[in-house]
Amino acid sequence: MSQNSTDQFFKNPVLGHPAGLFVLFFTEMWERFSFYGMRVLLINFLTMAIIGDNPGWGWSAENAGALYGTYAMLLYITPIFGGIIADRYIGYRWAVVIGALIMTLGHAAMAIESPVMLYTGLALLVIGTGFFKPNMTSILSEMYKAFPEKKDGAYTIFYMGVNAGAFFGMMLCGYLAEKVGWHWGFGLAGVFMLLGTLQFWLSKPLFGSIGEVPSKENRQAEEAAAKLSTNEEDKRNPFTLVDKILIVCTTVIGLLYAFNDPLSKIGNINLFPFEVGGLSGQNFAILIALLLFLFLVITRMMRYTLVIRHRMIAVIVFAFFTVFFWMSFEQGASSLVIFARDNVDRTLEGGALTFFNIVNTLLTVVPLAIVSWVLVLLAKQTWAKIPGSNIVLAICFLGVWGVAIWMLYQEFTATSSEITVSWFSILNSFFIIAFASTVSKLWDSKFNPPAAIKYGLGLIIMAIGFGLLAFGAYGIVEGVKVSMVWLVLAYLFHTLGELFLSPVGLSYVSKLVPGRMIAFMFGMWYLAIAIGNKLAAILGGQIENITKEYSLSTFFLIFTIVPIIAGILVMTLNPVLKKLMHGVK
Structure with missing residues (x-):
């Protein structure tokens, strides 16, 4: 991207940064809203008693932990592949949109509350996160290529979007799920994921060529520069056939271990039905994978200065x-x-409940008012260029304000509350x-x-x-x-x-x-x-x-x-x- 086009990108700033940063801020905010809104419910829902006003599935903590652990583990592995696919084939923007749509389907599946749909939903969330997670920060990094001195401030603002989304997602999805019904919490997470995706897609005119499908010429130019460089740090260290075999082996064993843990505990299906020297097949396999991975890392490091x-x-x-x-x-x-x-x-009542309601109101209204103010600033600068994106964002915030005010009203009118x-x-x-x-x-x-x-x-x-x-x-x-x-x-x-x-x-x-x-x-x-x-x-x-x-x-x-x-x-x-x-x- 040229210096001139970057300068153009920094015109009409919001709080000293490009308007595009705040589009990313809100996109990440709604994704984190949905992710943490679902995450805070999962273990509670799975282990809640199967009888009562709001029954869960009555699982043991051990079984629920096995399923959640595999889900959480995969969330940090799929972005490795999502980043590679975006880098080489589809570009960052398409990767974000594809990932967000897949995650929306995942939340919708989980709202149905059946075993098949729960597992399907978790699988879709893992795949969608793989596309979404690494490429939001890639877009942000590309925006600030010519302005590295502004990057720290940009990441700080972006990080606040992450935490604002997590904050409101856990608060509102959690309240709906626990007070009304689990499917309401899972469903609300999906609604804002979908709206967040739509506002990002409608904001395309703000980003120019940033995040587009990478050109073959650019990749070839980068590889040629690396070959000609005299800097040791730039020299290529290509993966050998042995490296690739080791990567495949450790990945396959690791994934089999991740799936075997919940399968063996919940479904009595053991993918490693053997023992070696007193070690269970699962533990023996992961030990072998760890040794192979250490060998891979050590042999690759030995090729450097x-x-x-x-x-x-x-x-x-x-x-x-x-x-x-x-x-x-x-x-x-x-x-x-x-x-x-x-x-x-x-359980609170009397003065303790009143004090909690005051604190909870401040915790809810003050951050929401600040983020809404940022939305107004963004709309002032970008209405002419991306009206559709601003309208979708306004709908999102009206929805959040509506749920928040309803929640606060319920608590203030109660004589005692849990x-x-x-x-x-x-x-x-x-x-x-x-x-x-x-x-x-x-x-x-x-x-x-x-x-x-x-x-x-x-x-x-x-x-x-x-x-x-x-x-x-x-x-x-x-x-x-x-x-x-x-x-x-x-x-x-x-x-x-x-x-x-x-x-x-x-x-x-x-x-x-x-x-x-x-x-x-x-x-x-x-x-x-x-x-x-x-x-x-x-x-x-x-x-x-x-x-x-x-x-x-x-x-x-x-x-x-x-x-x-x-x-x-x-x-x-x-x-x-x-x-x-x-x-x-």
Whole structure:
């Protein structure tokens, strides 16, 4: 894209940025609304008793965790393939639209509430996310190619869209599902996914050639430049036949493992019906896949210079500790949902209910008013060019305001109320919005610590949240419920830990890895997050078993002690990691 066309793109800005950024902001917001709106319901719906005013399916936490874990794991693997397809064949914009439409169908399927449609819906959501997730940020990156100094601010605004969508999705889909019926929550997620897709498609005139199908000539020019470059980091490192075979083998075994976990627990179908040396077939297969993958990574790294090799080792160390973080943090989607439902006193009345309603109203109305104001600013700048997109966005916001006002009215007119389980999940998004700028300013000050220290602090701070839950749950007997204060404090510490650790990882992958291997290493990074998500669901599914055998406090102590040990360990590795990074800060 030429400098002139980029300058043109930056005309008529909104809050100092191109109007196109805010189209992406709202597109991502509605996608996150639907994704988190469904995510906060799934475990609750599957494990809810099959009798009652709003019955679920009565699954055990272990079975629900097995299904959710595989779904969450695949969400971080399919984007690797979606990014490749968009890069080479269909372009970023078409990938976003295709992914969004597939996800809309997935939400619609889940609203039907039958086993076949649930599994179909989850499969469609995984495939759709593969197309959608990597290509939104690719469009954003391409928009700011000629203005790198503005990119940090753009990503901050975009990230706020992510959290605004997650916040409202969990709040409104969760409230409808728990108070009216599950299919209402699943259905609302799909409605906004569809409308978000439509507003993005109708905004095409704003983006010019950005995100279009890549031309063959451009790809050939990039490859030719790489061949001629004298820079070691630009030199190609083509995949050998052995590399490709190893990638296929590890991918197939990994996918079979992911599917076998829920199949064996829920459907009694075992894809690995054998044992080797006391190991189950499933565990033996995944061990072989891990060894093959390590061989692949090591042999590829050996083809680079010593400095580049060292930097890539540093990335692998960070990826390893990333597994421990997400293994604990993602309890928010499994065990903490069950804990909030079954073990937290959520009933309010009198003054406590009035205070909660005031807080809840402020939490709902203030962010919604701010985002609506951004919508008005966008409409002023783009009405002449994309009226259809603005009309669809206005319909979206009228719908959200309508559901929000109805929700608040229901709560204010009640004499007593039980806070929804999903309400606690919005705290993560709220605390991110509240504290993200403060943590960002800390990193820009003289107190900016090395990456290993940030990682260690992130793990330890998050562990404190689980420590508070272990303390709050200590000594309680069956039938006794803990104060919701402990859960609120836990989410606060979990979010602070996330802000310390999560943004650091991807930043260092981009800094440390040579351009010709960045796609492979990003893939490995997302694989680490995928493994962390799967482990989180497996361990979270044991909350009932561990509580029955030991205590609820013991369950939370696991996620207190393990991350603290990991955090201390990564901080002690700081001198080694500094040497491996060879000056990258």
